[in-house]
Structures are given as structure tokens and as C-alpha cells.
Amino acid sequence: MAEKEKLLEIKNLKKYFPVKGGVLQRTIGHVKAVDDVSFDIFKGETLGIVGESGSGKSTLGRTILKLLDPTEGSILFEGNELAKLSHRKMRPYRQNMQMVFQDPFASLNPRMSIGELIEEPMVVQQSMSKQERKDKVVDLLRKVGLPEEAREKYPHEFSGGQRQRIGIARALSINPKFIIGDEPVSALDVSVQSQVLNLMEDLQDEFDLTYLFIAHDLSVVKHISDRVGVMYLGRLAEIGPKEKIYSNPLHPYTQALLSAVPVPNVETKREKIYLKGELPSPSNPPAGCTFHTRCPEAHERCRLEKPEMVHQGEGQYVACHLYTPAAVK
Amino acid sequence: METRVQPEMVPKPDIIEEKAPKSLSPFQLAMRRFLKNKLAIAGIGILGFFVIIAIFADVIAPHDPTAYDMYNIEAKASSEHWLGTDSSGRDNFSRLIHGSRISLTIGFFAMMFTILIGVTLGSLAGYYGGKVDSVIMRATDLMLILPFLLLVLTIIAILERINIGIFIVIIAFTTWPQITRIIRATFLSLREKEFILGARSIGASDARIIFRHFLPNAVGPIIVNATLMMANLIIIESALSFIGFGIPQPTPTWGNMITEANSLRMLEGHWEAWLPPGLAILLTVLAINFIGDGLRDAFDSRS
Numbered sequence: 001m002a003e004k005e006k007l008l009e010i011k012n013l014k015k016y017f018p019v020k021g022g023v024l025q026r027t028i029g030h031v032k033a034v035d036d037v038s039f040d041i042f043k044g045e046t047l048g049i050v051g052e053s054g055s056g057k058s059t060l061g062r063t064i065l066k067l068l069d070p071t072e073g074s075i076l077f078e079g080n081e082l083a084k085l086s087h088r089k090m091r092p093y094r095q096n097m098q099m100v101f102q103d104p105f106a107s108l109n110p111r112m113s114i115g116e117l118i119e120e121p122m123v124v125q126q127s128m129s130k131q132e133r134k135d136k137v138v139d140l141l142r143k144v145g146l147p148e149e150a151r152e153k154y155p156h157e158f159s160g161g162q163r164q165r166i167g168i169a170r171a172l173s174i175n176p177k178f179i180i181g182d183e184p185v186s187a188l189d190v191s192v193q194s195q196v197l198n199l200m201e202d203l204q205d206e207f208d209l210t211y212l213f214i215a216h217d218l219s220v221v222k223h224i225s226d227r228v229g230v231m232y233l234g235r236l237a238e239i240g241p242k243e244k245i246y247s248n249p250l251h252p253y254t255q256a257l258l259s260a261v262p263v264p265n266v267e268t269k270r271e272k273i274y275l276k277g278e279l280p281s282p283s284n285p286p287a288g289c290t291f292h293t294r295c296p297e298a299h300e301r302c303r304l305e306k307p308e309m310v311h312q313g314e315g316q317y318v319a320c321h322l323y324t325p326a327a328v329k
Numbered sequence: 330m331e332t333r334v335q336p337e338m339v340p341k342p343d344i345i346e347e348k349a350p351k352s353l354s355p356f357q358l359a360m361r362r363f364l365k366n367k368l369a370i371a372g373i374g375i376l377g378f379f380v381i382i383a384i385f386a387d388v389i390a391p392h393d394p395t396a397y398d399m400y401n402i403e404a405k406a407s408s409e410h411w412l413g414t415d416s417s418g419r420d421n422f423s424r425l426i427h428g429s430r431i432s433l434t435i436g437f438f439a440m441m442f443t444i445l446i447g448v449t450l451g452s453l454a455g456y457y458g459g460k461v462d463s464v465i466m467r468a469t470d471l472m473l474i475l476p477f478l479l480l481v482l483t484i485i486a487i488l489e490r491i492n493i494g495i496f497i498v499i500i501a502f503t504t505w506p507q508i509t510r511i512i513r514a515t516f517l518s519l520r521e522k523e524f525i526l527g528a529r530s531i532g533a534s535d536a537r538i539i540f541r542h543f544l545p546n547a548v549g550p551i552i553v554n555a556t557l558m559m560a561n562l563i564i565i566e567s568a569l570s571f572i573g574f575g576i577p578q579p580t581p582t583w584g585n586m587i588t589e590a591n592s593l594r595m596l597e598g599h600w601e602a603w604l605p606p607g608l609a610i611l612l613t614v615l616a617i618n619f620i621g622d623g624l625r626d627a628f629d630s631r632s
Contacts, residue, residue, distance in 0.1 A: 067526055091532035099530045107523035110355050111545035120541075121531040153352040167527075174531070 004042035006076075007178060007210050008064070013037045013073035013083075015056075015063045019283055031283045033059040035234035036073075038309065041178070046204065046211040048225030048242070050218055050257070054279055056234040057214045058102070061180045064212070065099055066090050077178070095125050098171035102183040104163035108155040114141075114166055115151035121174045140169040143206075144199060161192035165199065172203065180212045185220060197224055218261050222246055227315070230254045233290040234282055236309070240316030250318045252295050289321065297322060356548065362627040369623025375616035379609070383429040392420035394427040394581040405599075412601045415589045417579070424581035425605050431582040432613065435497060436563040442501035443562075444555050447508030452539055454509065455516025462513070469506035477503055485574045496576055500562060511554055515547045549628030556621035560614045567610050583610050 014037075016030035033056040041047050051057045062068045064075055066082055075082040082093060098121070101107035108117055118137045122128055128136070138148050144165040155163055164184060171179055181200065185193040201224060204211060215221050221228055222242060229239035230253065238251040249255045256273040275294045280286055286293050292302035299321070307319045353361065363369060382389060392410075398418030405413050412421035454465040472480075484499050485491060519525060519542075528538045544551075569575035570584025571591075578585055583606040590596060590603030 062526070065530055067529055087529070087532075094530065094532035099527070101523045101527060103523055107527050109524040109528075109542050109546070112541070113352070113354070120528075120533070124531050124533050124537065154354055156355065157352060170527075 004045070006040045007043045007078060008041040008212075009074075009076040010040070010064065011038050011074045011076070013060070013063060013075065014071045015059050015068055016071045029283050032056075032234045032285055033282060034063055034070075035285070037231075037234075037236050038073075039229060039236060039239055041210060041212060043177075044204075044208060044210055045226040046213055046224055048213045048215060048221035048228045049231060050215060050221050050228065051231030052216060052279060054233075054282060055231040056282070057216075057231050058182050060231070061099070061182045061212060061214050065094075065097055065180060067099075091125075095174055096177045098174070098176040098179050100164070100167050100171050100179060100181045100184040103187050104160045104167060105187075107167055108163055108170075110155050112154075113151065114146075114153050114155070114158075117155070117166060118151075118170050118173050121170060125174045136173060137169075140173055143172075143203070144169045159192075160188050161196060164188060164192075164196050168196075168199065168203070172207065175207065176209070178210045178212070180214070182214050183216065184213075186215060186217060193220065200224065218257060230257065233280065233285050235290055236319065237291065238316070238318045238320075239309075240312075241314065244314055244316045248316075250312060250316065250323060251291075251320045252297050252322070253291050256296075289319075356545075359549065359624075359627040363623050366623035366626060368619045372616040372619030372623065375612055376620065379429050379433060379613055379616075382426055383433050386426045386430050390420075390423035390426040392423040394419060394423040395579040405601075412605055413599065415586070415602065419579065419581075421586065421602055421605070424586055425583070425609060427581040428583040428586060428606060429609065429613075431493065431576060431580060432563050432566060432584075432610070435493060435500070435566045435576075436559045436613075436617075439497045439500040439504075439562045439566075440555055440559040442497055443504050443508060443558060444551065446501060446505040448512050448544075448551060450505070451509040451512025452516060452543065455513040455520065456535070456539055456543065465509065466513070469509050472503065472506040481569065482574055485569075491575075491577060493576060493580075496566075500565060504558070504562070504565075508551075508554055508558065511550055512547060515550050516543055519543055519546055549624075553621055553625040553628060556617055556624055560617035560621065563610065563614055563617070583607075 013034055014032070015034040016032050018027040019029040019031060020026065021028040035056070037060060039047070049057045049060065059068065063070050066075075066085065066087075070083050073083060077093060077097065080093065082090065085093070112120070115134070115137050118140055119133050122133050122136065134151075137151060141148055141150055146162060146165055146169075150158075150162075150166075155166070158166065164187075167184070184200070185196050188196060197220065200211070203209060211224070213221065213224055225242050227240060228242050228245045230237045230245070230251065232253050238245065238249065238254045245254065246258065249258050252273075253275075256275050259271060259273045273296065275296075277294050280290070280293055286303075288304050289295070289298070289302040289307050292298040295302065301321050305321070307321050307324060309317045309319045310324050312318055312323060398414060398420075401410070401414050401418045402416055407413070410420050410422065412425065414420055415424070450465050450469075454462040480503050481499060484502075488495060488499075525538065525542055528542050533541075566575055566582065567584035567587070570582050571588050573588065575584050576582050586606040587603050590599065595602055
């Protein structure tokens, strides 16, 4: 990886949700949804984040956009610290960062027409005349492949894929530099998934966008991403260029995930790695490496010591004791 | 027989004028469902009838509803007094007509005022949560703990003079907790929706999120509860008048008229004095409840 311009730097980001209990509703613990995650996003790339349900990938996306307040850590967007900003102070930055949501049936206000929906970010963020906004809406509708008449219609008149296009048009309406896709295609049929993915890729070229693409579908992530990060129980297990991750996964969890991807050829012989047990509760994650309870290669050190992210060459980082030199005793 | 039509004579089927079916907002769709509900339409008819009577009461009523006629106390029905007269010789029919005015006015404005308080407090509690929510919810708890009737009677007893305005304020002051809770609950369920997050993610202000995203999605519960509440308030007004704590005489209200018949003698021998106002209350409340039920069905159906 040559020196690329960093758009976003995430450093030691943590998001803990308090767990309340008892008669007095005191905080009795924390769900560590995102626990000490650090990575960079470079300008113009697509970073895919994969992980199973409950691994904290959606929380990560929402925390970066400050829809949730981070517990700790820093979020640098073009060098500006966002982590501590209030909702009001955050407003100018939202011009540059937008989100496409997971559920196309819940992410559009059912009482607003498509025109109003796409227009809303412009109303909030920019001072444009009514006519300018209308022109922009028509333009955006065309770009995402919907007819102009859609402007007058309401969300319930559209299918899931069409609604997701509307969601994309809405996100694009204020020309952001960075878009977080929070499982934007996981609620769609496979045939529609590819349409929406291709649309997102086309728009990326056209508008020079940077994506953080959150998904649990490895093949979707492989299709769209330049780099891929794998999350497990709130932590980043491995991150690196797509080719490296898919051809040479280092972390045992990544290996297990990839071995579970179905291959469209019954003849292929392949070794499946089955993980034992369930995903541990994020309110009480295992000590040391969070993966050691299910890891086929776990050893003593994994139970005691939390592994750090270590560079393995060519931009591939892994948090696993198999690849870190043993601490000198 | 030249029955054959020349080909060029065949009228071209009008190019189907692609009259794109007009797009309806969810609210319009609900209204369309509502209009298919026969009971609700009947309710609108009955309520409309009373509203018209209330508006034109001065024209319809043959007598002044507050005019005494001491020579004609508790008269039987006659061509002069269609429903007889009350204990002060006031014409019952005129009082019935004018009573619709008071009942509907109190029902409507007390409802509006209650909704205003309830929606404001419910929105604040549901939107901000935390401390704001705690304070408002404890206040509603406090109001709900106090027995409604006792509270109203105490307030009315403390105040020396009661007129319609004060009465409306008292009613609203004592009935807002229910609607507050309903609005808060609606907000809490909406708060988890992704489109609310979406509104936040574009940097929308709190006011914008409440007015453009929460409230339009809460119109269903608000309208339904407002309607049902209005029926309730009309009964409350009548009940309070009946026990003598409502709008004081000689103002004609349906409740006051029934109070007049508060004796066995009247009940047995003078049905024309108390049956019509009773029926009027029954019909109005029934009509409003039909409308409310129709609205609930229209807004609730998840189609």
C-alpha cells in the first residue's frame, strides 16, 4: 500500500452500553459492543467490515457517525476530532458523512413523500432554493435508476430494492465524501443485491466516494471491498487488503469464517473448520483473546494476554498470539 | 347489408391515458379506509346532526332556554312546550337544543386542550427520555393516583365561580395523564426505528425530528384517542352537572336537565323531561365512539 491519504482514523474506539439491574437500576456491568478498535480508512477506498451477529459491526458504524456517543477513543475525520462533539457541533461534519441503513422498510419515514425524503438532507444542511432542490432530487432519482414521478410517491409504494436506492439517493443528496453502508443489501433478494451493489460501485466512481461497508455476507464484501476487516466480539481480529484476507487469512477466526463460505462446486474438496460453542456474551467477554474459547489453536497465552494488532506485511494486520513473538520472560 | 365498418372508421381506442393512479399518503389511505366503515359514517351523520343543531340553536329553539315562567312549572308536554317545562318553568325543548351547544363545546375544547397538554408533555418525555421523562412520568403518576372525581370536586369547590372556560381548564388539567402516556409510548416505539436514526444522521434539529418524523407517525394514535376522549369528556360533563358540580344553572346543559328530573315523581310522571336529554347524550357519545373505532381500524390496519 503506497502512501494514501487517510480520510478517517479510528483510534482505540470503545462503545460500552451500561447494563442496569437491581432495584435501584444501578449499572451492574457493560456490554462491550465495540472494544478498543483502531483502523484507518483511506480516501476513495471501500473498507468492508464482516463479523457475525453481535460482533459490534453496526455499533461501530453508528459510533463513527456519532449516532451513538463513543465511550472512549478518537475519531479523526480529515484530521478533525469528532468523538467529543455534541449533536449540534457535529452538524457541519454530517455534510461529509452519510449512512445507508440496513432495513429499507424502516429507514424511510412512511409519512414523507420520496421527494421530501431525498430533499431533507439538503434542507437541513444547505441553503438551496426550492427549485434547486427539486432539480437535484430529479437528478438523483435518475442516477439511482428511478423515474421522476417517484418524487410524488410514498415509501410504501416501492419494493425493498427501490427503497434502498431511495436511501442511497438521500445519502448522496448533500455530496458526502464518506458513506457508511450498514448492511445495505442484507435485507434484499440476491438478484436485487447485485443491482444495488453495482449502483453503489458506479456512484463511488462518479462521486469519488469512500465507503465503509458493513456486512455479514463474505461474498458481498469480497465483491465490493478493497480492504476487509474482520470483527469478533467487539474487537477487530484481522484487517488487510481483500486479496490477502481471502487468499491468506491468518487469524483462526477468519480462516473459520472463510471455510464456511459455500463454494458453487460440489466437486471441490475443502476443509471446513467448525467452531465449537456459541458466541460468548459481550457483557462478559472472555479474558485474554476473546476468541480463545472457540479457537482451535488456543494455547495458554491466549487465556491470559490480550493480543495486539501486529503488521504482517502488505497492509495485513492480525490480532493473534500465533503471530506475535512471545513476550520475553 | 353493409354492416361492415370501414377499418379506418373504427374509433381508435383512446390511447389509454396513463392516468397514473394518484399516489396517496398513508394518511389519505387511512381516510379512504375510514370512509368505507358504515358505522363510522353513521356516527358522522349523527354527530353532524347535533353539530348543526348546536350551531343554529338560536334559530331552532322556540323559547329562550333561560326564561322563567313561574306560572308554568313542570308543565306536561303541550303544543306550546313540546317537552314540557322544568321546575323553574323553563322550556325543556329549547334547553335540549341549547344544551347540545354546551355539551359539544365542552367536549371539543376540553379534548383539544387535553391533547395539547398531553402531546406536548408526552413528546418531551418520549423524545428526551432520562430526567425529563422521569419528571413528567412521576407527575402523571401523581395525577393518576388522585381519584379523578374527588380531584375535580375539590377544585370546583375551591373555585367560587364556574364558567365554561374554567370548566374546560379543570377537565383538561385532570385528564391529561392518559394521553401523555399514550404519546410517550408511541414515541418510545418510534425511537428505535431506523428513519429516526436517519434523521439524526443528516444533522436534523430536535424540533425537526419531533415535528417532521415523530408526530406525523403518531397522528393515528392521537386522532383515535382524541375522539374517544371527547366522548368521555361529554359524559364527564354530564355526570358533573348531574351531581351539581358542573356548569351552574340556569345555563342549559344536558346534565343539568337530567338533574332537574332527579326525583321519583319526575321519573315516573314526566318522562319527556329527562328521556330526551338522556338519549341525546347516549346518541352523541355513541356516534363519537363509532367514529373513534372507525378511525382506529383505519389507522391500525397494517396494509
